[in-house]
Amino acid sequence: MKTYFKIIKYLQETLLFISVVIMIILPLVLVFNPSTISGDMTLQLYSIAHIFLFFVMMIRPLADIFTKTKWIRPLVILRKGAGVLSASIIVSFIISKLMMDPSGYLATMGTLKYWSFNNYAILAHLADISAVILIITSNNLSKSILGTLWKKIQKLSYVYFYASVLYVYLSYGNIDLLYMLIIVTLVTFVASERNKRRLLEINTVAPTPLQTSLPVQNRIRI
Numbered sequence: 001m002k003t004y005f006k007i008i009k010y011l012q013e014t015l016l017f018i019s020v021v022i023m024i025i026l027p028l029v030l031v032f033n034p035s036t037i038s039g040d041m042t043l044q045l046y047s048i049a050h051i052f053l054f055f056v057m058m059i060r061p062l063a064d065i066f067t068k069t070k071w072i073r074p075l076v077i078l079r080k081g082a083g084v085l086s087a088s089i090i091v092s093f094i095i096s097k098l099m100m101d102p103s104g105y106l107a108t109m110g111t112l113k114y115w116s117f118n119n120y121a122i123l124a125h126l127a128d129i130s131a132v133i134l135i136i137t138s139n140n141l142s143k144s145i146l147g148t149l150w151k152k153i154q155k156l157s158y159v160y161f162y163a164s165v166l167y168v169y170l171s172y173g174n175i176d177l178l179y180m181l182i183i184v185t186l187v188t189f190v191a192s193e194r195n196k197r198r199l200l201e202i203n204t205v206a207p208t209p210l211q212t213s214l215p216v217q218n219r220i221r222i
């Protein structure tokens with residue numbers, strides 16, 4: 001198990017390193033040599049982002065469902081690296097737009113067209129903003145500064161997942177993404193129900209203060 005944790009740590013560092021490389025190289029390519037990134041390649045990049053995001057959304061509920069499977073729970077650690085890598089692809093496209101026309105891009109964010117339902121723009125931009133916030137706060141400094149608010153902010157991963165998956169599916173008809181959405185929804189629901197039942201069992205089994213103050217032979221009568 002010790003070796004397993006070392007492998008996970010190495011994978012985490014590798015994913016974070018790749019994410020940094022992507023955010024340095026991809027925006028430069030998109031700005032200075034955009035012809036190398038075709039429409040098909042853009043879709044492939046989106047697919048890679050969604051595969052890693054799918055892992056992020058699946059691993060915690062799976063760990064909550066299969067609590068006796070010891071090798072699953074440590075994989076939750078990789079949610080950070082996988083999430084950052086996924087977001088780095090989306091954020092790279094945003095960075096390229098800011099590099100080409102920063103004032104124009106920022107100005108459009110305040111228009112109704114930016115948030116319209118035409119061509120599912122609102123879904124794309126909700127995913128973009130969520131990805132930016134998540135990647136900025138995915139570090140220990142943000143965690144210590146934000147405190148309890150940090151966990152609430154990380155729930156934007158649901159907005160990022162559902163908005164981006166729906167946008168790409170509705171815009172390009174990628175049926176695999178629809179399957180991802182259904183699977184994540186079902187697994188998350190099952191995990192939530194299991195957690196509720198587990199919490200109920202703990203509260204039922206745990207003795208009340210009155211019970212603990214009574215002799216053992218009398219507690220069962222309460």
